[in-house]
Amino acid sequence: MKTKSIIRKVLLSTAGLVIVVFAGIEFYQHRHYKETVVIGDWVEVKKLGDYFEGIQGSVNDCNVFIIEGDEPGATSLILGGSHPEEPAGRLAAWLMVENARIQTGKLIVVLSANRSGTTVTRPSGAYPTKYTIPTSWGGQTFRMGDRWSNPLDQWPDPEVYIHCPSGQNLAYVDIRNLNRTWPGRANGTLTEKTCYAYMQLIEKEKVDLVIDMHEAELQYPVINTIVAHENGQELATLVSMMLTDFEGFSIGTEFSPKNLHGLSHREIGDHSDAVSLLFEAPEPFLDATRGITGEKQLLEGKDEFVIKAGEHGLLFAPMDENGWPIDVRVGRHTSTILQTFESWNEYYPEKLIVCFDVPRYAEVIKNGIGFYLKNHEEADNKTIVFE
Amino acid sequence: MDKLSIAIITLITCSILFFTPNESVAQTAEEPVILTSCGQSPGPVRLKIFMQRLKMDFEYNLMVTAKDLVKAKDAGKPFKTLIIVTGASLKGMGAAGVSIDDELARTKALIEEAKKQGIKIIGSHIEGMSRRSQGASSGDSSDEQSIDAVCPNSDFMIVKKEGDSDGRFTTISKGKDIPLILFELNTEISSVLTKVFNK
Numbered sequence: 001m002k003t004k005s006i007i008r009k010v011l012l013s014t015a016g017l018v019i020v021v022f023a024g025i026e027f028y029q030h031r032h033y034k035e036t037v038v039i040g041d042w043v044e045v046k047k048l049g050d051y052f053e054g055i056q057g058s059v060n061d062c063n064v065f066i067i068e069g070d071e072p073g074a075t076s077l078i079l080g081g082s083h084p085e086e087p088a089g090r091l092a093a094w095l096m097v098e099n100a101r102i103q104t105g106k107l108i109v110v111l112s113a114n115r116s117g118t119t120v121t122r123p124s125g126a127y128p129t130k131y132t133i134p135t136s137w138g139g140q141t142f143r144m145g146d147r148w149s150n151p152l153d154q155w156p157d158p159e160v161y162i163h164c165p166s167g168q169n170l171a172y173v174d175i176r177n178l179n180r181t182w183p184g185r186a187n188g189t190l191t192e193k194t195c196y197a198y199m200q201l202i203e204k205e206k207v208d209l210v211i212d213m214h215e216a217e218l219q220y221p222v223i224n225t226i227v228a229h230e231n232g233q234e235l236a237t238l239v240s241m242m243l244t245d246f247e248g249f250s251i252g253t254e255f256s257p258k259n260l261h262g263l264s265h266r267e268i269g270d271h272s273d274a275v276s277l278l279f280e281a282p283e284p285f286l287d288a289t290r291g292i293t294g295e296k297q298l299l300e301g302k303d304e305f306v307i308k309a310g311e312h313g314l315l316f317a318p319m320d321e322n323g324w325p326i327d328v329r330v331g332r333h334t335s336t337i338l339q340t341f342e343s344w345n346e347y348y349p350e351k352l353i354v355c356f357d358v359p360r361y362a363e364v365i366k367n368g369i370g371f372y373l374k375n376h377e378e379a380d381n382k383t384i385v386f387e
Numbered sequence: 388m389d390k391l392s393i394a395i396i397t398l399i400t401c402s403i404l405f406f407t408p409n410e411s412v413a414q415t416a417e418e419p420v421i422l423t424s425c426g427q428s429p430g431p432v433r434l435k436i437f438m439q440r441l442k443m444d445f446e447y448n449l450m451v452t453a454k455d456l457v458k459a460k461d462a463g464k465p466f467k468t469l470i471i472v473t474g475a476s477l478k479g480m481g482a483a484g485v486s487i488d489d490e491l492a493r494t495k496a497l498i499e500e501a502k503k504q505g506i507k508i509i510g511s512h513i514e515g516m517s518r519r520s521q522g523a524s525s526g527d528s529s530d531e532q533s534i535d536a537v538c539p540n541s542d543f544m545i546v547k548k549e550g551d552s553d554g555r556f557t558t559i560s561k562g563k564d565i566p567l568i569l570f571e572l573n574t575e576i577s578s579v580l581t582k583v584f585n586k
Contacts, residue, residue: 221477222478224517227478233429233432234432234435234436237429237432237433237436238436241433241436241573241574242573242574244515244573245572245573245574250515250517252429252514252517252518253429253432254429254476254478254479255427255429255476255478255479255482256478256482257478257481257482258482259481259482259484260481
């Protein structure tokens with residue numbers, strides 16, 4: 001009897017150990033997977049730590065890509081990866097870095113605004129750790145991420161997160177949410193210090209326009225929209241009207257609530273001179289009533305259970321059997337960025353930003369994202385940056 | 388063509404003439420204009436952009452009250468047109484610290500005072516179906532409440548056609564005999580305002 005009990009314990013312990021080892025290997029590979037970015041010789045690469053020492057050497061000391069035009073003009077900061085479980089924002093930023101040319105003004109792009117969040121997926125969420133975008137050379141693989149910073153990098157969470165400087169009480173876990181920790185603190189947590197570093201970047205680079213790219217579940221009312229600080233309401237409204245009229249997709253606007261703190265569209269506008277906008281595209285992968293949370297669903301955006309939720313009037317965006325493919329979501333973001341620049345130029349003709357070679361909505365859908373990604377295997381080593 | 392066919396065609400023609408929203412009769416209004424919202428949606432900003440470009444004499448106040456209309460009149464510069472953009476935003480109402488009930492009460496008083504002063508009332512819905520049922524939570528009728536508070540009480544309506552895809556505004560137009568101006572593209576707002584205000 002006693003021998004049987006020992007054998008059972010040994011077997012169970014061994015099974016547990018095997019699971020831990022295999023899971024550990026997968027976690028390690030996810031955390032250390034190197035994504036490639038192929039840049040032109042007109043792109044300058046800095047680190048976030050160049051703007052704030054407190055972030056130097058940390059997991060969030062991410063790359064900052066700078067593309068400057070020949071003529072002076074407006075400076076725009078594009079943030080991808082604030083929430084790394086929303087890949088359209090990162091991929092749209094990727095297309096910007098690998099393709100954009102600037103004639104007038106300066107474009108600053110971040111691919112992994114919360115890099116820590118790209119090294120982990122949601123615990124118990126059964127997310128894929130990576131996803132691959134098909135390309136003519138086979139495909140390019142990216143890390144899937146989480147909404148929050150990796151607990152390995154910032155732990156423990158408090159019982160209640162008290163936002164600084166407003167003092168507003170927020171959900172405990174949001175102390176690791178990059179879009180709840182603006183404007184950040186120099187001596188705060190990793191996520192707060194990251195936001196503080198971006199605020200320093202905004203100040204030092206004299207950024208005029210900040211665009212923070214996100215995705216949202218279809219059961220969340222703030223979707224298919226531009227959320228605008230009051231300093232960008234008219235700009236966002238004009239962008240929304242132009243896109244809806246001429247690019248074949250509908251996008252609305254929402255005002256940034258003055259009493260909801262920690263979000264980029266609120267705090268950047270309040271604590272800097274920059275106009276602050278946040279874009280939301282639809283991502284069925286995030287819906288609570290989704291089916292299998294796999295790479296296929298992530299990229300195709302198709303889900304029969306989300307369609308069923310729509311039949312019951314539970315969605316804030318249309319959903320049918322065509323779903324919301326990643327090309328559509330990324331194309332929405334690139335076109336919204338480009339239209340924002342064009343509308344910006346109408347409002348601020350004395351401070352232009354002129355950008356070209358970035359594909360718009362219809363082009364991204366027609367050719368696919370992979371068409372615009374650069375093959376690192378054929379690229380000169382000097383032009384490859386690891387993200 | 389037999390008599391029955393002629394009768395049917397005549398009936399259809401009469402139906403179209405009598406029951407289609409009347410867009411052929413030019414609707415006009417005068418400046419100065421007070422532009423506001425019922426439901427604190429961002430819709431009024433769309434009108435504001437074109438009103439600025441047309442250099443119209445207008446005031447943009449999302450929280451304007453009946454008392455403000457009285458003050459303007461007492462100051463010797465009464466408004467001649469009140470435009471109320473319908474559609475509700477939870478973010479917008481939250482930011483303004485009001486509920487849909489507050490908005491309905493403010494709007495009711497505003498319309499009563501406007502009618503008292505002879506101010507022309509234009510009910511508007513600008514943002515399409517995303518500011519209708521498609522954009523509302525299950526059981527949230529605040530978009531529709533704001534439409535009901537304004538449109539049946541207006542002198543005429545300016546509405547984005549896509550937002551009338553279920554015939555909501557056409558029904559109000561026919562039922563209350565309120566002219567309805569529909570536009571398809573957002574950029575057409577400019578020509579609508581130009582015609583209405585003779586710019």
